[in-house]
Amino acid sequence: MSNNTYESDLPFDRLDSRRRRELAFKQYQERLHIPTEALQKLTDAFIEQLELGLREKQRSSLLMLPTMVDVLPQGQERGEYYSIDSGGKNIRLLYTRLGKDKHTVEEEKVEVSRVPVELHKVPVEELFDYIAKRMISWSETQGCAIAERQRPVLGFCCSFPVDHHALDAGSLIQWSKGFENPGGVGADPAKLLREAFQRQGVPRVHINALLNDTVATLAAARYLDGPDAIGSVIMGTGTNACYIEQLGNITKWMPRYRARTPDMVVNIEWPGFAAPELPVLEEDRALDAESNNPGQQQFEKMTAGLYTGDIARRLLLSLAEDGELFSGAVPERLRRMGAFTTTLMNLAAEDATPDLARVGAVLEEAFGLPAVQTKPDIRREVRQVCVLVRERSARLIAAMIAGILRHLHRDRPRTAGGELPRTVVAVDGGVFVRHADYRAEVLAGVRDILGDAVADRFSLKVVEAGSPFGAACVAAAADSYMRVAGGSLNFRPPVHKLPAVGQSR
Known part of the structure; x- marks a missing residue:
């Protein structure tokens, strides 16, 4: 190479194979990593659709369903x-x-x-x-x-x-x-x-x-943590979230509804969230086209456990077809949808053994590649793809959580000069419960978006299998309310005077 010729000026096919792989992986890393500025724009888009979904039907990709759960446990039920x-x-x-x-x-x-x-x-x-x-x-x-x-x-x-x-x-x-x-x-x-x-x-x-399970998970955390618990996220095979909203902000439905309290849990139904700011890749579009519901639930297909393993498989397939992985040989099973589950992807992503032996075992189980034939550099690159796909999922979830916190003004003190509120979001689902690294990546994303001061007062609380306990807690709260009110479930006290959208509680 002459003194005035640079590597980036050379045709891709003239670089040695190792360097070609390094450049190819750098390109994938740039495509999968969502920088903080992009995350913040995605959060803004989510908040816009969330607030639109509270006001109008069918114009937001978020369904924003009122759950009628306007009585939540306070922790003193017995x-x-x-x-x-x-x-x-x-x-x-x-x-x-x-x-x-x-x-x-x-x-x-x-x-x-x-x-x-x-x-x-x-x-x-x-x-x-x-x-x-x-x-x-x-x-x-x-x-x-x-x-x-x-x-x-x-x-x-x-x-x-x-x-x-x-x-x-x-x-x-x-x-x-x-x-x-x-x-x-x-x-x-x-x-x-x-x-x-x-x-x-x-x-x-x-x-x-x-x-439903999101509301039940929130109720379980509400009983255990009190008013600091403001929402819940399910992250497993699928994903969804709910949070506690002021009734006065839900203006699209039942204007004559007479509530027991000034708040109601809203089921966001965020699997279908769509916005130009969502960083959709070619592999995401290909997965969507082959799914059983093409054109629907794009956000869930980029984040949830049913899909992320297959996104990693498609990325590995693209690299293999370009000749930059597995020495240009494409294992037949690498072409099969579902061959690489999210469980296997997480096993590979979390492999900390010196020779990445678990990655080798994963490649053998998923694609039939004998572990003795996969070199350490190939294993490192496979692990890197798995880490990047998982990190993208976590940062996308973080953007949505940050949006909920900002919408509820949990990113600012309640009073001038006061301290920021403590905020708890309950979480359940195998991806959250079984993978501490994933939870840490979500927390890091929230910190990137909202800053250290807010993140230091924010926590994700694992409420494993919280649905049945949460359902019992809501039943207990409703029962306690009825005893005090002296009525039945059909009892509706006078409508509370509620602040409008944008006003503080």
Whole structure:
């Protein structure tokens, strides 16, 4: 190379193979890394759509669904409560006794069991009969028989899409996750469960709360952490979030709704978030085109556990086809959608062994590449791709969380000269729960966007399997409220005078 010729001036194919790979990976790193300035613009776009979604229907990519959960636990609820969490192939049953001291649980019993496959398509009454029978028989074996209680209070966490009409009522919008039970769509899940208990000879069960897993996770943290818990994020196979909003800011719906409190939990439904600021790659578009719902839920496809492993696979495939990985040989299984799961991607990303032996094992399991044939530099490059994909997911989630905090003014003191509020966001889902590095990357992203002062007062609280406990907590809060108000779930006190959008609480 002459003194006046630079490497960047040479044709790509004239560089040696090692240097070509280094330059190729640098390009991918630049495409996958989201700098702070871009994150801040993405946060601005999210806030704009969030606030638009509160005011109008159909003009925002965020659904911003009112959940009718306007009574949340305060931590001083006490008594015995039950809950059922049913939203997929498993059901969780819970009995809890909330203690006399604030934020205490004196006793808790939980069961997790599979719903038999043969019940996925039977008439909906048969499915709910099974759920009610399981609760009755399980509670008997645990010494907390629901059938023996004078007035058992139960919260129902139904994580299928539901159009909520009240805290204890709603309509099933559609089945998902392999369920196709006739008679379910359009029916009220809480009513179906009440009627199932009646058919089993237990008519006194009082189902006073119907909610989904994001709201239940928030409620669990609210009971344990009090008012500092302002929202929750689910990050597992899929992703979603909710937060506590002022009712006066939700102007698109039910203007005559008479609430019990000035706040309501809003289900953001952010899987479908779309904006020009979202850094969509060619690999993201290819995955979307091959998915079972093309053109939908772009944000979820860039972040959630069902998809991020396949994004990494597509990046590795592009590098292999360009001849910059695996010596130009493309393993056949590398071309298969689903061959590289997010679990395998995380195993590779977290490999800290000297020779990256786990990466070698992952490549052998996913693509049939014998571990003895993958050189250390190849393993390092595979690990780097996995780290970059995961980091992008975490920073995108961080931008959304930062947007919630900014919308709620949690990035500024409540009073002039005061200190910043402490803020807790509850989190659940396998990606959060099992991977501390991922949580750290989310926290780092929030710090980049909102600064050290806000980040030092912010925390993510893991509430693993918090849905059944949170559902019981909402049931307890509603029960406590009714006892004080002296009414029923249909009781509505005078409408609170609420501040308009942009005014502080």
